[in-house]
Amino acid sequence: MSATWYECKVKYRKLDETGKQKVVTEPYLVDALSYTEAEKRINEEMKAFISEEFKITNITMANYAEIHPFENADRWFKSKISLLAYDEESGKERKTNFYLLIQANDVKEAFDNTIIIMKNTMGDFTIPTISESAIADVFPYFSGEEGDAEKLEQFNNLKNANLENDQWKENKDAALIDALEV
Incomplete structure (x- = not known):
């Protein structure tokens, strides 16, 4: 769901x-x-x-399709993603747009984080816009069931991580995938 x-x-x-x-x-x-x-x-x-x-x-x-916190980041950015699909009947290219909320420190980092999120996408996509969001904080829902407390802790750790953690840069992909698996 x-x-x-x-x-x-x-x-x-x-x-x-x-x-x-x-x-x-x-x-x-x-x-x-x-x-x-x-x-x-x-x-x-x-x-x-x-x-x-x-x-x-x-x-x-x-209207966010997904929310993605990143460690060492303190601002939220809205990334517009356009998925490209070829319609064989009409012979035209179709675009389907959706928005991601990405945590980052600046626009370049938001772009890089968006690429990390989208890297396993099977189809072609473009990123037409990335803009800073006014969102002050994000509160995800966790039901309290077994495993949810751990997911909440991982989400909050990513969201509120210290800027001093340099090891994150080296293990960014693996840490993100581990923390966001649901």
């Missing part, structure tokens, strides 16, 4: 770089079955991070 992602905008007070409190609205992504569950989950997640009052201002269904 594929995940359904909901983008939840949360408004709250936070300290800026100068130490002043300001009101911000940040988007977060949660994996849920419905809008109601998305609201419940974002409330639970935000209570753990925000001690003051916060308000959920909007919930929309996100």
Whole structure:
């Protein structure tokens, strides 16, 4: 079963770089079955991070086919992928577009990470656009069944890994495949 992602905008007070409190609205992504569950989950997640009052201002269904965290990365990028297929009847090339949310530090790294994700794709594809996303954090759903705790830990370790881990660069492909196997 594929995940359904909901983008939840949360408004709250936070300290800026100068130490002043300001009101911000940040988007977060949660994996849920419905809008109601998305609201419940974002409330639970935000209570753990925000001690003051916060308000959920909007919930929309996100159009991401897959979410891919990477170690040593702190920002999220939206990669548009176009799968190319040849229609033998009409003799024309067809494109099917979908979006991936990729964690990276910059656009070049997001491109490289997208290539890593797509390297085992059987068909031809192009990457027409990669843009930085405003997504502040991603909260995947784990049911609590056996093995889910380990998957959650792997997801969070990849998402929040230290920038000091140089060994990651050498073992990037193997670590990603191991952590994302479901």
